[in-house]
Amino acid sequence: MENPSILVLGCALQKGNSGPKLLAGLEALGSVRILADTPGDIPRLREALRGYEILVLDPVPYVLISSEALEGSSVRFVTVTTAGYDHLDVKAAHEREILVSHVPSYGNTAVAEQTMGLLLALFRKICVADRLVRLGGWDFRPFLGREISGK
Numbered sequence: 001m002e003n004p005s006i007l008v009l010g011c012a013l014q015k016g017n018s019g020p021k022l023l024a025g026l027e028a029l030g031s032v033r034i035l036a037d038t039p040g041d042i043p044r045l046r047e048a049l050r051g052y053e054i055l056v057l058d059p060v061p062y063v064l065i066s067s068e069a070l071e072g073s074s075v076r077f078v079t080v081t082t083a084g085y086d087h088l089d090v091k092a093a094h095e096r097e098i099l100v101s102h103v104p105s106y107g108n109t110a111v112a113e114q115t116m117g118l119l120l121a122l123f124r125k126i127c128v129a130d131r132l133v134r135l136g137g138w139d140f141r142p143f144l145g146r147e148i149s150g151k
Contacts, residue, residue: 004030007050009065011036012057024057038063049073056081057088065091082097082106123148 006026013032026032033052039045040063047127049055050073055066057080065078065088080088083106093100121127125143132138 004053004076006030006032006054006056007049007052008032008034008056008058009038009048009063028053042066044069045069046072053077055079061086065089065093067095070098071097077101084101120148 006013006029008023008026022069035048039048045063045065046069049069052112053074053076055065055075055078057078070089070092075096075098077090078093079101079104083104083110084100085100087101088100090100129143
């Protein structure tokens, strides 16, 4: 693919610190079109994909790239800007000999931090205490005596 046409579906690449750098990298490869308002119905999605060899799927807002959406497209490579493929019919892509990639380590730190936060909330019964306070009560006794230290 010499100077491929690249379609970016979604808007997250336009935001954040890394967005402009990533877009500059794509623009160095070929002509880039960003479609932030991703069409949700199959006919409009098919029309959007027409004429593009590379699809960068940035699933914000969420849209499923289904077998029907890929039908008749010239897409040869799809990359998703997340760790998962839940917004892409990978089997249909492979059947059409479309290469697929993702960002396997995307969000590792955020997921680990969220997991630790949820574990702390569960261990310290933070959600139960929050609910109790929001309902106008407060009995601290169920929340005494449990600490992580030394465990």
